[in-house]
Amino acid sequence: MIRFDHVFKRYPNGREALSDLSLEIESGEVVFLTGHSGAGKSSLLKLISLIERPTRGQLIVNGQNVNGVKRSKVPAFRRQIGMVFQDHKLLHDRTIFDNVALPLIIAGVGTKEIGKRVRAALDQVGLLGRENSVPLELSTGEQQRVGIARAVVSKPPVLIADEPTGNLDPELSLEVMNIFRRFNEVGVTVLVASHDLYLLEHFPVRRVRLEGGRIVDDIPAGVSAGEK
Ligand code: ADP
Ligand code: ADP
Secondary structure, three states: OEEEEEEEEEOOOOOEEEEEEEEEEOOOOEEEEEOOOOOOHHHHHHHHOOOOOOOEEEEEEOOEEHHHOOHHHHHHHHOOEEEEEOOOOOOOOOOHHHHHHHHHHHOOOOHHHHHHHHHHHHHHOOOOOOOOOOHHHOOHHHHHHHHHHHHHOOOOOEEEEEOOOOOOOHHHHHHHHHHHHHHHHOOOEEEEEOOOHHHHHHOOOEEEEEEOOEEEEEEOOOOOHHHO
Protein backbone atom coordinates (compact mmCIF):
# COMPACT_ATOMS: atom_id res chain seq x y z
CA MET A 1 0.00 0.00 0.00
CA ILE A 2 2.89 2.34 0.91
CA ARG A 3 6.50 1.70 -0.12
CA PHE A 4 9.48 3.94 0.53
CA ASP A 5 12.52 2.88 -1.46
CA HIS A 6 15.75 4.64 -0.43
CA VAL A 7 13.96 7.93 0.09
CA PHE A 8 15.76 11.12 1.07
CA LYS A 9 14.10 14.38 2.03
CA ARG A 10 16.21 17.50 2.21
CA TYR A 11 14.56 20.88 2.83
CA PRO A 12 15.68 24.02 1.00
CA ASN A 13 17.60 25.14 4.11
CA GLY A 14 19.80 22.05 3.74
CA ARG A 15 18.25 20.13 6.63
CA GLU A 16 18.02 16.41 5.85
CA ALA A 17 14.80 15.19 7.47
CA LEU A 18 14.78 11.66 5.96
CA SER A 19 17.89 9.76 5.02
CA ASP A 20 17.91 6.66 2.81
CA LEU A 21 14.60 5.49 4.24
CA SER A 22 13.06 2.23 3.07
CA LEU A 23 9.77 1.07 4.51
CA GLU A 24 6.90 -1.10 3.37
CA ILE A 25 3.40 -0.92 4.81
CA GLU A 26 0.92 -3.53 3.63
CA SER A 27 -2.69 -2.86 2.87
CA GLY A 28 -4.76 -3.26 6.06
CA GLU A 29 -1.90 -2.65 8.51
CA VAL A 30 -1.95 -0.31 11.51
CA VAL A 31 1.46 1.23 12.14
CA PHE A 32 2.71 3.61 14.82
CA LEU A 33 5.48 5.93 13.78
CA THR A 34 7.48 6.93 16.85
CA GLY A 35 10.62 8.86 17.66
CA HIS A 36 11.65 12.11 19.29
CA SER A 37 10.72 15.52 18.01
CA GLY A 38 12.72 16.23 14.87
CA ALA A 39 13.15 12.53 14.02
CA GLY A 40 11.32 12.96 10.71
CA LYS A 41 7.82 11.65 11.47
CA SER A 42 5.94 14.61 10.04
CA SER A 43 8.18 14.72 7.01
CA LEU A 44 7.43 11.06 6.29
CA LEU A 45 3.68 11.70 6.51
CA LYS A 46 4.01 14.82 4.35
CA LEU A 47 5.63 12.78 1.59
CA ILE A 48 2.75 10.28 1.66
CA SER A 49 0.21 13.08 1.38
CA LEU A 50 2.28 14.91 -1.24
CA ILE A 51 2.53 18.02 0.91
CA GLU A 52 6.26 17.57 0.31
CA ARG A 53 8.15 15.74 -2.42
CA PRO A 54 11.02 13.29 -1.97
CA THR A 55 14.41 14.76 -2.84
CA ARG A 56 15.66 11.35 -3.92
CA GLY A 57 14.31 7.80 -4.03
CA GLN A 58 10.97 6.32 -4.85
CA LEU A 59 7.70 6.37 -2.94
CA ILE A 60 4.70 4.33 -4.03
CA VAL A 61 1.31 5.07 -2.48
CA ASN A 62 -1.64 2.89 -3.43
CA GLY A 63 0.10 1.74 -6.59
CA GLN A 64 1.15 5.22 -7.70
CA ASN A 65 4.68 6.57 -7.82
CA VAL A 66 4.38 10.02 -6.23
CA ASN A 67 7.22 11.32 -8.40
CA GLY A 68 4.91 10.88 -11.37
CA VAL A 69 1.98 12.82 -9.89
CA LYS A 70 1.75 16.19 -11.60
CA ARG A 71 0.91 19.23 -9.51
CA SER A 72 -2.53 19.48 -11.13
CA LYS A 73 -3.27 15.89 -10.06
CA VAL A 74 -2.31 16.38 -6.40
CA PRO A 75 -5.86 17.13 -5.14
CA ALA A 76 -7.17 13.95 -6.78
CA PHE A 77 -4.23 11.97 -5.37
CA ARG A 78 -4.93 13.30 -1.86
CA ARG A 79 -8.51 12.08 -1.96
CA GLN A 80 -7.16 8.58 -1.37
CA ILE A 81 -5.57 9.70 1.87
CA GLY A 82 -7.45 10.74 4.97
CA MET A 83 -5.43 13.16 7.10
CA VAL A 84 -5.92 13.80 10.80
CA PHE A 85 -3.98 16.50 12.63
CA GLN A 86 -3.35 17.35 16.25
CA ASP A 87 -4.98 20.75 15.89
CA HIS A 88 -7.91 19.43 13.93
CA LYS A 89 -8.02 22.52 11.68
CA LEU A 90 -11.80 22.88 11.74
CA LEU A 91 -13.48 25.95 10.29
CA HIS A 92 -14.98 27.63 13.32
CA ASP A 93 -17.58 29.67 11.47
CA ARG A 94 -19.05 26.58 9.79
CA THR A 95 -21.28 23.85 11.14
CA ILE A 96 -20.07 20.34 11.84
CA PHE A 97 -21.95 19.21 8.75
CA ASP A 98 -20.16 21.76 6.54
CA ASN A 99 -16.76 20.92 8.01
CA VAL A 100 -17.16 17.22 7.29
CA ALA A 101 -18.74 17.87 3.88
CA LEU A 102 -15.87 20.06 2.68
CA PRO A 103 -13.76 17.39 0.95
CA LEU A 104 -16.86 16.11 -0.87
CA ILE A 105 -17.89 19.59 -1.98
CA ILE A 106 -14.39 20.17 -3.36
CA ALA A 107 -14.57 16.81 -5.14
CA GLY A 108 -17.86 17.84 -6.76
CA VAL A 109 -20.04 15.17 -5.14
CA GLY A 110 -23.82 15.70 -5.44
CA THR A 111 -25.84 17.22 -2.60
CA LYS A 112 -27.86 14.13 -1.78
CA GLU A 113 -24.80 11.88 -1.73
CA ILE A 114 -22.99 14.44 0.47
CA GLY A 115 -25.79 14.31 3.06
CA LYS A 116 -25.65 10.54 3.14
CA ARG A 117 -21.88 10.28 3.42
CA VAL A 118 -21.53 13.05 6.03
CA ARG A 119 -24.08 11.38 8.27
CA ALA A 120 -22.37 8.00 7.83
CA ALA A 121 -18.98 9.52 8.76
CA LEU A 122 -20.44 11.31 11.81
CA ASP A 123 -22.12 8.08 12.85
CA GLN A 124 -18.78 6.26 12.71
CA VAL A 125 -17.24 8.70 15.19
CA GLY A 126 -20.28 8.83 17.48
CA LEU A 127 -21.42 12.33 16.55
CA LEU A 128 -24.60 11.76 14.58
CA GLY A 129 -27.11 14.42 15.57
CA ARG A 130 -24.47 17.16 16.01
CA GLU A 131 -24.55 18.27 12.36
CA ASN A 132 -25.83 21.76 13.13
CA SER A 133 -23.47 22.55 16.00
CA VAL A 134 -20.39 24.69 15.43
CA PRO A 135 -16.97 23.40 16.54
CA LEU A 136 -16.75 25.60 19.66
CA GLU A 137 -19.91 23.99 21.02
CA LEU A 138 -18.12 20.65 21.13
CA SER A 139 -15.54 19.32 23.58
CA THR A 140 -11.92 18.91 22.51
CA GLY A 141 -12.41 15.17 22.09
CA GLU A 142 -15.52 15.68 20.01
CA GLN A 143 -13.76 18.26 17.82
CA GLN A 144 -11.01 15.75 17.18
CA ARG A 145 -13.66 13.21 16.17
CA VAL A 146 -15.10 15.74 13.69
CA GLY A 147 -11.60 15.98 12.22
CA ILE A 148 -11.57 12.20 11.86
CA ALA A 149 -15.02 12.18 10.24
CA ARG A 150 -13.78 14.75 7.71
CA ALA A 151 -10.70 12.63 7.03
CA VAL A 152 -12.71 9.51 6.27
CA VAL A 153 -15.75 11.00 4.53
CA SER A 154 -14.23 10.31 1.10
CA LYS A 155 -13.65 6.68 2.15
CA PRO A 156 -9.88 6.79 1.63
CA PRO A 157 -7.98 3.48 1.66
CA VAL A 158 -5.23 5.13 3.73
CA LEU A 159 -5.58 7.15 6.93
CA ILE A 160 -2.59 9.08 8.28
CA ALA A 161 -2.57 10.95 11.56
CA ASP A 162 0.08 13.30 12.95
CA GLU A 163 0.02 13.32 16.77
CA PRO A 164 -3.77 12.94 16.72
CA THR A 165 -3.97 12.59 20.50
CA GLY A 166 -1.45 15.29 21.41
CA ASN A 167 -4.04 17.49 23.07
CA LEU A 168 -6.18 14.75 24.59
CA ASP A 169 -6.17 13.06 27.97
CA PRO A 170 -5.49 9.28 28.07
CA GLU A 171 -9.13 8.26 28.01
CA LEU A 172 -9.92 10.34 24.93
CA SER A 173 -6.71 9.16 23.28
CA LEU A 174 -7.86 5.58 23.61
CA GLU A 175 -11.21 6.54 22.16
CA VAL A 176 -9.53 8.09 19.11
CA MET A 177 -7.34 5.01 18.62
CA ASN A 178 -10.38 2.77 18.93
CA ILE A 179 -12.06 4.75 16.18
CA PHE A 180 -8.96 4.24 13.99
CA ARG A 181 -9.04 0.55 14.77
CA ARG A 182 -12.63 0.27 13.65
CA PHE A 183 -11.70 1.83 10.31
CA ASN A 184 -8.83 -0.60 10.10
CA GLU A 185 -11.21 -3.50 10.67
CA VAL A 186 -13.01 -2.53 7.48
CA GLY A 187 -9.74 -2.52 5.55
CA VAL A 188 -8.30 0.98 5.94
CA THR A 189 -4.50 1.16 6.27
CA VAL A 190 -3.69 3.38 9.26
CA LEU A 191 -0.42 5.18 9.97
CA VAL A 192 -0.19 7.20 13.19
CA ALA A 193 2.76 9.38 14.20
CA SER A 194 2.78 9.55 17.96
CA HIS A 195 5.04 9.62 20.97
CA ASP A 196 2.10 9.03 23.28
CA LEU A 197 3.52 6.24 25.48
CA TYR A 198 0.11 5.51 26.92
CA LEU A 199 -1.22 4.70 23.45
CA LEU A 200 1.84 2.65 22.53
CA GLU A 201 1.35 0.53 25.63
CA HIS A 202 -2.31 -0.07 24.95
CA PHE A 203 -2.13 -0.93 21.27
CA PRO A 204 0.37 -3.65 20.40
CA VAL A 205 0.50 -2.72 16.72
CA ARG A 206 3.60 -2.50 14.53
CA ARG A 207 5.93 0.28 15.65
CA VAL A 208 8.46 1.95 13.40
CA ARG A 209 10.87 4.21 15.26
CA LEU A 210 12.73 7.02 13.54
CA GLU A 211 15.88 8.73 14.69
CA GLY A 212 17.64 11.41 12.69
CA GLY A 213 15.58 10.58 9.62
CA ARG A 214 16.42 6.86 9.68
CA ILE A 215 14.49 3.82 10.87
CA VAL A 216 16.20 2.47 13.98
CA ASP A 217 13.52 -0.03 15.03
CA ASP A 218 10.67 -1.88 13.37
CA ILE A 219 8.75 -3.95 15.90
CA PRO A 220 6.00 -6.20 14.54
CA ALA A 221 2.47 -6.19 15.94
CA GLY A 222 1.95 -8.24 19.05
CA VAL A 223 5.41 -7.71 20.56
CA SER A 224 5.33 -5.39 23.56
CA ALA A 225 7.91 -2.60 23.65
CA GLY A 226 9.46 -4.09 26.79
CA GLU A 227 10.30 -7.41 25.12
CA LYS A 228 12.44 -5.75 22.50
P1 ADP B 1 9.09 15.10 13.68
O1 ADP B 1 7.74 15.11 13.06
O2 ADP B 1 9.58 13.73 14.03
O3 ADP B 1 9.21 16.06 14.82
P2 ADP B 1 9.94 16.56 11.31
O4 ADP B 1 9.71 15.73 10.12
O5 ADP B 1 8.98 17.64 11.63
O6 ADP B 1 10.15 15.59 12.58
O7 ADP B 1 11.37 17.23 11.20
C1 ADP B 1 12.55 16.51 10.81
C2 ADP B 1 13.69 17.51 10.60
O8 ADP B 1 13.41 18.31 9.45
C3 ADP B 1 13.90 18.47 11.76
O9 ADP B 1 15.28 18.71 11.86
C4 ADP B 1 13.18 19.71 11.31
O10 ADP B 1 13.73 20.85 11.88
C5 ADP B 1 13.38 19.69 9.81
N1 ADP B 1 12.26 20.31 9.07
C6 ADP B 1 10.97 19.93 9.10
N2 ADP B 1 10.22 20.69 8.27
C7 ADP B 1 11.08 21.57 7.71
C8 ADP B 1 10.93 22.61 6.75
N3 ADP B 1 9.75 22.90 6.19
N4 ADP B 1 12.03 23.31 6.41
C9 ADP B 1 13.22 23.02 6.95
N5 ADP B 1 13.44 22.04 7.84
C10 ADP B 1 12.39 21.32 8.23
P1 ADP C 1 -16.31 13.88 25.11
O1 ADP C 1 -15.65 13.33 26.34
O2 ADP C 1 -15.40 14.14 23.97
O3 ADP C 1 -17.24 15.00 25.41
P2 ADP C 1 -18.01 11.67 25.46
O4 ADP C 1 -17.08 10.57 25.82
O5 ADP C 1 -18.76 12.38 26.54
O6 ADP C 1 -17.25 12.72 24.57
O7 ADP C 1 -19.06 11.07 24.42
C1 ADP C 1 -20.05 11.85 23.80
C2 ADP C 1 -21.05 10.91 23.13
O8 ADP C 1 -20.40 10.20 22.05
C3 ADP C 1 -21.57 9.83 24.05
O9 ADP C 1 -22.94 9.63 23.74
C4 ADP C 1 -20.76 8.60 23.74
O10 ADP C 1 -21.50 7.41 23.96
C5 ADP C 1 -20.48 8.79 22.27
N1 ADP C 1 -19.18 8.23 21.92
C6 ADP C 1 -18.02 8.48 22.53
N2 ADP C 1 -17.02 7.86 21.92
C7 ADP C 1 -17.55 7.17 20.90
C8 ADP C 1 -17.01 6.33 19.92
N3 ADP C 1 -15.72 6.03 19.85
N4 ADP C 1 -17.85 5.79 19.01
C9 ADP C 1 -19.15 6.05 19.08
N5 ADP C 1 -19.71 6.85 19.98
C10 ADP C 1 -18.94 7.40 20.90
